[in-house]
Amino acid sequence: MKFDNPEDIVQLTPLWEGERFPNGRPKVPADVLRRMRKITLEEAWGPLWNRGYAFQFEGDFKIVHPDQVMVGRAVTAVMVPQRPDLHETLLRYGHEQEGRKGFFNQWVIDSLVEDDVAVVDMFDKVHLGTYVGGNLSTAISTRTKRGGAVIWGGIRDNQQVSQIDNINIYYRGSDPTAIAEVTMTGMNVPARIGKAICLPGDVVLGTPAGVIFIPPHLAELTVAQAEKSQVRDVFGFVRLREGVYSTAQIDAPWTTALMRDFVTWFENDPAARDYRHLTWEHELAEAAKRDAEGGSRHDVRL
Structure with missing residues (x-):
């Protein structure tokens, strides 16, 4: 040995x-x-x-x-x-x-x-x-x-x-x-x-x-998923305080309209600056797919 x-x-x-x-x-x-x-x-x-x-x-x-x-x-x-x-x-x-x-x-x-x-x-x-x-x-x-x-x-x-x-x-x-x-x-x-x-x-x-x-092969994926969860939470807290969305809308899988609102916020708000290495094409595509299939309001976001 x-x-x-x-x-x-x-x-x-x-x-x-x-x-x-x-x-x-x-x-x-x-x-x-x-x-x-x-x-x-x-x-x-x-x-x-x-x-x-x-x-x-x-x-x-x-x-x-x-x-x-x-x-x-x-x-x-x-x-x-x-x-x-x-x-x-x-x-x-x-x-x-x-x-x-x-x-x-x-x-x-x-x-x-x-x-x-x-x-x-x-x-x-x-x-x-x-x-x-x-x-x-x-x-x-x-x-x-x-x-x-x-x-x-x-x-x-x-x-x-x-x-x-x-x-x-x-x-x-x-x-x-x-x-x-x-x-x-x-x-x-x-x-x-x-x-x-x-x-x-x-x-x-x-x-x-x-x-x-x-x-090691899951390290970057793990970090990216954690960062996406963090920055989505920051956005969710902002919109809840503003009264734009309900908690049910924030907690459910996001619609295309909500996802686009998030991406616009993400690209412009200083609170998202440290997360701008992340991309959202997959999430936008998933939201569009759910909308096309008539996704249920009662789904739980994972």
């Missing part, structure tokens, strides 16, 4: 058609990550759930900075309880064949780049399962700039870690002991985090409610 094997990573992520890192990990564009920081967890969850991705969220964490949102590209690691023969074989292989330094957790941290998030299945081990402390958290900060870590296990040096402002860490518990009696069996492989699954290159969205792992 190899750690961080490009052939395996490409095989695991065939639906991603964009740029990749040298190790094959999907590289979701930085602009998509920037836009992702402005959406809510529920807005990200909906498009995934509707496409059959039912195990992408986990909320049972402690959070170093619970008021901060974290977004980045996943670098995954899978740890297991130590078995001497396996442990020595894999540690020796990493050192001698791949030129890695230090312990398994350092291998992962040393591979991080800007906008990365380390996602670690530590099998919920906290005592002797502290994946990072003050030093490695500082290294995460230096390497990722604004990323962090999601650890299904423990951390240590909480008072030091809490002083690092530009990253966030989601973890299960804290303990003063150092990491021990564990072995890494995979790096940039599928990782189970509680009820969720994360693949290398997933976009990690960490919020006060928990963490959601967004497959």
Whole structure:
């Protein structure tokens, strides 16, 4: 076996058609990550759930900075309880064949780049399962700039870690002991985090409610749908305050006339300026189709 094997990573992520890192990990564009920081967890969850991705969220964490949102590209690691023969074989292989330094957790941290998030299945081990402390958290900060870590296990040096402002860490518990009696069996492989699954290159969205792992091929679609929902809500609030439409009209599928009113507002109102990269041809066509078919007033807008 190899750690961080490009052939395996490409095989695991065939639906991603964009740029990749040298190790094959999907590289979701930085602009998509920037836009992702402005959406809510529920807005990200909906498009995934509707496409059959039912195990992408986990909320049972402690959070170093619970008021901060974290977004980045996943670098995954899978740890297991130590078995001497396996442990020595894999540690020796990493050192001698791949030129890695230090312990398994350092291998992962040393591979991080800007906008990365380390996602670690530590099998919920906290005592002797502290994946990072003050030093490695500082290294995460230096390497990722604004990323962090999601650890299904423990951390240590909480008072030091809490002083690092530009990253966030989601973890299960804290303990003063150092990491021990564990072995890494995979790096940039599928990782189970509680009820969720994360693949290398997933976009990690960490919020006060928990963490959601967004497959890279769905990242831009997820952001665009969230942004469209946001700006439609802004328009709806404006027109409701003006008394132009009823709540039933705003909540139902929009007619062609209402959709055209929205597009005119969208193209001219300063409140929509940050959303003008979005397009509405599909929505206009859908509204026209509903009008032609005599769409029901009682439909619920999805």
